[in-house]
Amino acid sequence: MKTTKPTILVVNDDGITAPGIKALIETMAEIGRVVVVAPDTPQSGMGHAITIGKPLRLDKVELYDGIEMYKCSGTPVDCVKLAVTKVFKGKKPDLCVSGINHGLNNAINVLYSGTMSAAVEGAIESIPSIGFSLDDYGWEADFSHCTKFIKQIALQVLQNGLQAGTLLNVNFPNTKDIKGVKICRQANAKWTEDFDERVDPYKRKYYWISGVLENNDMGEDTDIWALEHNYASIVPVQFDLTAHHAIPLLNSWDFSV
Amino acid sequence: MKTTKPTILVVNDDGITAPGIKALIETMAEIGRVVVVAPDTPQSGMGHAITIGKPLRLDKVELYDGIEMYKCSGTPVDCVKLAVTKVFKGKKPDLCVSGINHGLNNAINVLYSGTMSAAVEGAIESIPSIGFSLDDYGWEADFSHCTKFIKQIALQVLQNGLQAGTLLNVNFPNTKDIKGVKICRQANAKWTEDFDERVDPYKRKYYWISGVLENNDMGEDTDIWALEHNYASIVPVQFDLTAHHAIPLLNSWDFSV
Numbered sequence: 023m024k025t026t027k028p029t030i031l032v033v034n035d036d037g038i039t040a041p042g043i044k045a046l047i048e049t050m051a052e053i054g055r056v057v058v059v060a061p062d063t064p065q066s067g068m069g070h071a072i073t074i075g076k077p078l079r080l081d082k083v084e085l086y087d088g089i090e091m092y093k094c095s096g097t098p099v100d101c102v103k104l105a106v107t108k109v110f111k112g113k114k115p116d117l118c119v120s121g122i123n124h125g126l127n128n129a130i131n132v133l134y135s136g137t138m139s140a141a142v143e144g145a146i147e148s149i150p151s152i153g154f155s156l157d158d159y160g161w162e163a164d165f166s167h168c169t170k171f172i173k174q175i176a177l178q179v180l181q182n183g184l185q186a187g188t189l190l191n192v193n194f195p196n197t198k199d200i201k202g203v204k205i206c207r208q209a210n211a212k213w214t215e216d217f218d219e220r221v222d223p224y225k226r227k228y229y230w231i232s233g234v235l236e237n238n239d240m241g242e243d244t245d246i247w248a249l250e251h252n253y254a255s256i257v258p259v260q261f262d263l264t265a266h267h268a269i270p271l272l273n274s275w276d277f278s279v
Numbered sequence: 280m281k282t283t284k285p286t287i288l289v290v291n292d293d294g295i296t297a298p299g300i301k302a303l304i305e306t307m308a309e310i311g312r313v314v315v316v317a318p319d320t321p322q323s324g325m326g327h328a329i330t331i332g333k334p335l336r337l338d339k340v341e342l343y344d345g346i347e348m349y350k351c352s353g354t355p356v357d358c359v360k361l362a363v364t365k366v367f368k369g370k371k372p373d374l375c376v377s378g379i380n381h382g383l384n385n386a387i388n389v390l391y392s393g394t395m396s397a398a399v400e401g402a403i404e405s406i407p408s409i410g411f412s413l414d415d416y417g418w419e420a421d422f423s424h425c426t427k428f429i430k431q432i433a434l435q436v437l438q439n440g441l442q443a444g445t446l447l448n449v450n451f452p453n454t455k456d457i458k459g460v461k462i463c464r465q466a467n468a469k470w471t472e473d474f475d476e477r478v479d480p481y482k483r484k485y486y487w488i489s490g491v492l493e494n495n496d497m498g499e500d501t502d503i504w505a506l507e508h509n510y511a512s513i514v515p516v517q518f519d520l521t522a523h524h525a526i527p528l529l530n531s532w533d534f535s536v
Contacts, residue, residue: 064332067330067332068326068328069325069328069329069356070326070328070390071324071325071326071327071328071354072391073488074323074324074488077477077486078485078486079486080486097328099326099391103472104474104486107472107473107474108486130403130518132520133327133399133518133520134327134329146469147469170536171534173536175534178532178534182532184525185522187467187522188522190529202535205529207526208519210519212404215364217335219365227337229337229365230335231360256529256534257520257521258521258523258525258529259520259522261387261390261520262464262465263389263390263516263518264464264465264514264516265442266515268441268445268517269462269464269515271442272447272462272513273462275435275439276431277435277459279428279430279431
């Protein structure tokens with residue numbers, strides 16, 4: 023670890039006023055200089071979206087004593103890009119942490135999650151990055167039992183670094199009695215949608231997305247298993263999406279035209 | 280291949296009126312029964328975003344003779360979810376194709392791309408899925424030299440299937456003289472942002488995202504290399520983001536609190 027205080031970028035997807043990011047800011051302030059760049063409105067489910075069709079705003083705000091903070095009109099990924107370019111001006115922070123998300127980002131949720139996509143973008147920028155999420159979707163969620171784990175995980179990342187092209191996806195069960203931390207793989211689970219169909223006052227149909235996360239993965243090394251057994255799950259994540267194992271078979275196909 | 284005509288879901292991110300999806304619809308109509316579910320407005324850069332904060336619209340439209348088409352108010356991923364649930368009602372199509380995107384989705388662009396995220400969502404739904412993109416960002420792009428390759432790739436996928444948890448990311452160079460197809464890995468390249476900073480009439484700053492894709496990957500097995508050498512690139516993509524190789528090292532860390 024560097025002997026000077028590390029600089030820590032804090033982002034999220036629930037918006038800059040969310041209790042989850044407040045808990046993360048307070049925890050990170052114990053170990054480093056904190057800079058916050060977070061969306062000015064909730065951006066849950068934004069995945070790795072960036073804003074290209076309209077201009078972006080980035081404005082300094084003062085919410086918590088002694089913390090440098092900026093609100094951004096864009097997505098969580100926009101926040102990281104603007105932080106790197108316009109706030110840090112290329113002098114990268116030592117750590118990027120995202121969350122604490124109000125709700126789990128385990129299994130396939132890593133793809134839909136703005137929280138995790140912000141952390142992925144941090145990793146693309148070669149910043150050691152971690153996303154944190156709690157199994158409680160409520161605005162009034164209690165994050166207090168997670169913070170000692172978050173602090174230790176962040177300290178370990180600052181001390182050891184992360185392998186190039188990887189980041190961490192950390193999820194906490196909603197219990198005061200967390201048994202410990204498990205290193206896991208992403209469970210093979212998917213959402214089965216069940217759109218809520220309604221009719222507006224003008225007799226036109228509309229839909230609200232809803233559904234159930236169905237887990238067909240019986241492995242005991244998955245994030246779902248760990249959370250169900252009251253462990254915090256840590257999945258190392260990568261942004262090279264190449265299915266390397268599929269290359270040899272594809273090379274045997276006939277692509278002649 | 281089934282002896283009955285395959286059913287093919289066509290989606291995109293440039294919107295249902297884009298010339299790129301028209302070229303893809305025409306090509307797919309040569310080999311199967313086509314059903315289109317596409318965004319009613321451009322959704323480039325939406326990544327794997329889903330719409331959770333507002334209701335979704337899905338309306339039948341008639342644009343091309345004999346083609347069943349629906350426009351959707353949401354993201355490309357919303358389109359696939361609504362297609363599976365509300366259009367196909369659980370009876371899945373034989374193939375999901377996305378594009379043809381006006382612009383490349385090679386290298387790290389796979390993460391930002393609505394086109395590719397729609398194909399990823401198709402794969403999550405266990406539908407053999409392919410995203411197609413052309414190196415021409417113009418609305419008036421000419422897709423005619425790509426379509427014979429697209430047809431052959433789609434036929435190969437229908438005939439052979441794809442390995443579970445994988446899909447294909449296909450990119451075409453902007454040349455009439457495509458040398459052939461190469462199976463590739465995702466190049467290790469990233470965007471270096473250069474936000475265009477402006478001042479509005481009310482004296483407030485705003486930003487347009489822009490940047491340069493910088494490739495530090497000299498491999499000759501990458502999608503960038505193939506495209507630069509006038510080959511169409513095919514990268515097999517997976518949605519298990521676990522960095523399995525990072526698990527042993529993380530297990531040696533101290534997470535005690």
